Amino acid sequence: MSDLPAIELLRLDPDMPIPQRAHAGDAGVDLCSTVDVTIEPGERTLVGTGIAVALPVGTVGLIHPRSGLAAKSGLSVVNTPGTVDAGYRGEIKVCLINHDPRTPIAITRGDRIAQLLVQRVELVSFVEVESLDETTRGAGGYGSSGGHASLHAVSALPEEGAR
Numbered sequence: 545m546s547d548l549p550a551i552e553l554l555r556l557d558p559d560m561p562i563p564q565r566a567h568a569g570d571a572g573v574d575l576c577s578t579v580d581v582t583i584e585p586g587e588r589t590l591v592g593t594g595i596a597v598a599l600p601v602g603t604v605g606l607i608h609p610r611s612g613l614a615a616k617s618g619l620s621v622v623n624t625p626g627t628v629d630a631g632y633r634g635e636i637k638v639c640l641i642n643h644d645p646r647t648p649i650a651i652t653r654g655d656r657i658a659q660l661l662v663q664r665v666e667l668v669s670f671v672e673v674e675s676l677d678e679t680t681r682g683a684g685g686y687g688s689s690g691g692h693a694s695l696h697a698v699s700a701l702p703e704e705g706a707r
C-alpha cells in the first residue's frame with residue numbers, strides 16, 4: 545500500500561498487540577493504553593502505548609484522537625496531533641484529556657485510545673530575507689475573511705446591563 549519499507553517496531557510491552565488498521569486502507573493504526581487509568585472531567589494524563597518505532601527520515605508520526613471515543617465520551621489528545629520525530633526511539637506516549645464536563649472516563653489496559661498516522665514531511669530549510677512577496681491575503685488572518693458573526697463565544701457578548 546505504501547512505497548515506504550515496513551517500519552521497524554519494537555514492543556516494549558509484549559502483551560500489547562502490534563498496532564493494526566481496523567480496515568485495510570485506513571489512514572491510522574490504533575494505539576493501545578498499557579495502563580488502567582480513570583481521567584476525571586477536564587483532567588489529562590500521559591499513557592504509554594508499549595510501542596517504539598524507527599520512522600524513516602523524511603516521515604513523521606502523527607498521533608490523532610479516535611473520533612468515536614471523542615464523540616461518545618469526550619476523550620481526546622491534548623497536543624493533537626502529537627508529533628513523533630523520525631529520530632525518536634522511546635516509547636510512544638499519548639497525552640489524553642477528558643473534555644466531558646461531568647463524566648470520568650475509565651481506560652482499561654489494552655483499550656485502543658488513539659491512532660498513529662505516518663506521513664512524509666518536507667525537511668525544509670529557511671533563509672532570512674528583508675521582505676516577503678505580496679499576496680492577496682497579505683497579513684490578514686484569524687477571521688479576516690469574515691463569516692463568523694453568529695459563532696462568537698457567549699462570553700464575548702457585552703454584559704446584560706451594557707447592551
Ligand SMILES: O=c1ccn([C@H]2C[C@H](O)[C@@H](COP(=O)(O)OP(=O)(O)OP(=O)(O)O)O2)c(=O)[nH]1
Nearest residue numbers: 607623625626627628629632635636637638639
Ligand atoms: O504525542 C506525543 C508527542 C511526542 N512524543 C514523543 C516523540 C517525539 O519525537 C518526542 C518529542 O515530541 P515534541 O517535539 O512534540 O515535544 P517537545 O516538548 O518539543 O520535546 P523535545 O524537546 O524532546 O523535542 O516525544 C510522543 O511519544 N507522543
Ligand SMILES: [Mg+2]
Nearest residue numbers: 627628629632
Ligand atoms: Mg520538539
